[in-house]
Amino acid sequence: MATFHFDLVSPEKLAFSGKVEQVDVPGSEGDFGVLAGHAPLVAVLRPGILTIHGEGGMQRVVVLGGFAEVSAGGLTVLADVADKIEDFDRGVVAARIAEMEARIAKLEPSSELDKAIARLDHFKGVQQHLTGTALH
Numbered sequence: 001m002a003t004f005h006f007d008l009v010s011p012e013k014l015a016f017s018g019k020v021e022q023v024d025v026p027g028s029e030g031d032f033g034v035l036a037g038h039a040p041l042v043a044v045l046r047p048g049i050l051t052i053h054g055e056g057g058m059q060r061v062v063v064l065g066g067f068a069e070v071s072a073g074g075l076t077v078l079a080d081v082a083d084k085i086e087d088f089d090r091g092v093v094a095a096r097i098a099e100m101e102a103r104i105a106k107l108e109p110s111s112e113l114d115k116a117i118a119r120l121d122h123f124k125g126v127q128q129h130l131t132g133t134a135l136h
Helices: 090-106 111-131
Strands: 004-009 014-020 022-027 030-035 041-054 057-071 074-079 082-084
Touching (some): 004 041, 014 057, 014 082, 022 057, 022 074, 057 111, 090 111
Parallel strands (some): 004 074
Antiparallel strands (some): 022 030, 022 041
C-alpha cells in the first residue's frame, strides 16, 4: 500500500511524525479516512479516537478537538490534546463530562443547549472507547 507523510501535533509535543498507510480522523462532520493521494481538505476535529495505520501496526490516539489539513505534502493534524490511548488520563474526560453536565443543567432550551449536548455526546463517546469493549 502507498504511504504518505503524517504529522500529529499538540501544544505540548509532536505526538507523531512519519510515513503511514492510512489515518482515520474523527471529523466534526463525521469520521473520515485519509490514504495517499487524498484530495486536499481542511476539517475541524471533534473529540474522538484517531487511528494511525503504519508499518509498525495500528496506533490509537485520543484527540479532543483541533484541525486536520490534507495537502500534497500529506496530512497534518493540530490537536488540542493528542495522547496514545494507553497513556491518556481518563480522569480528564470524566472531569470535562461533569463540567459540561453541570453547565447543560443551567441552560434554557436553545441552539446553545443543542450544541452543548452534542459536544457532551462526543466526550461520552471517547469515554466509552476508553472504558468499553468496542473493537476499534
